[in-house]
Amino acid sequence: MANLTRKLLTLALIKDGQRVLLGYKKRGFGEGKWNMFGGKVEKGETPEYAAIREVKEESGLEVIGGVEQIGDLEFTFDGEDFLMHVLVFQARGFSGTPAESEEMRPQWYQIEDIPYSKMWKDDEFWYPIALRGGKFKGKFHFQGHEVILNHTLEEVEHF
Numbered sequence: 001m002a003n004l005t006r007k008l009l010t011l012a013l014i015k016d017g018q019r020v021l022l023g024y025k026k027r028g029f030g031e032g033k034w035n036m037f038g039g040k041v042e043k044g045e046t047p048e049y050a051a052i053r054e055v056k057e058e059s060g061l062e063v064i065g066g067v068e069q070i071g072d073l074e075f076t077f078d079g080e081d082f083l084m085h086v087l088v089f090q091a092r093g094f095s096g097t098p099a100e101s102e103e104m105r106p107q108w109y110q111i112e113d114i115p116y117s118k119m120w121k122d123d124e125f126w127y128p129i130a131l132r133g134g135k136f137k138g139k140f141h142f143q144g145h146e147v148i149l150n151h152t153l154e155e156v157e158h159f
């Protein structure tokens with residue numbers, strides 16, 4: 001396989017008791033899907049800083065107490081020459097009220113109502129680990145944006 005261009009991105013879990021905040025992506029990569037908040041790590045930023053910035057930009061919430069890494073995911077797409085390396089974080093706390101942005105429409109979901117059929121297909125594999133407080137590492141190889149050709153996923157103690 002040719003060398004893949006690696007892109008570093010973030011996702012942030014905002015959990016409040018038995019509910020999680022998801023956003024409906026209005027534009028860009030993953031448009032039309034519900035997802036956690038996140039995006040590209042910009043030059044000079046730490047991934048933690050980028051995660052906190054994206055939560056603020058996309059959901060309107062302020063992260064309080066920083067973020068903790070809970071996941072490490074790699075996504076590749078058949079026939080594409082890039083690899084998306086996504087670091088998943090959990091916000092230790094937050095304040096504010098979710099507000100719609102140009103990119104995302106936030107909405108609280110009870111854990112049992114998470115709309116997996118309208119999300120990236122990998123989500124239903126690793127959300128259950130994340131939602132019970134576990135940490136995980138995984139790789140998912142997609143055909144297009146809807147089919148997973150193969151994947152690996154393991155729970156880990158730390159990164």
Ligand SMILES: CNc1ncnc2c1ncn2[C@@H]1O[C@H](COP(=O)(O)OP(=O)(O)OP(=O)(O)O)[C@@H](O)[C@H]1O
Binds near residue numbers: 011029036037038084
């Ligand atoms: C393939 N399976 C996947 N499963 C779950 N989540 C996935 C994902 N693949 C990408 N993601 C997330 O989708 C967002 C894209 O972000 P993306 O819009 O490209 O970045 P950013 O907000 O910087 O965009 P602009 O460049 O400002 O448009 C970013 O959170 C990234 O982690």
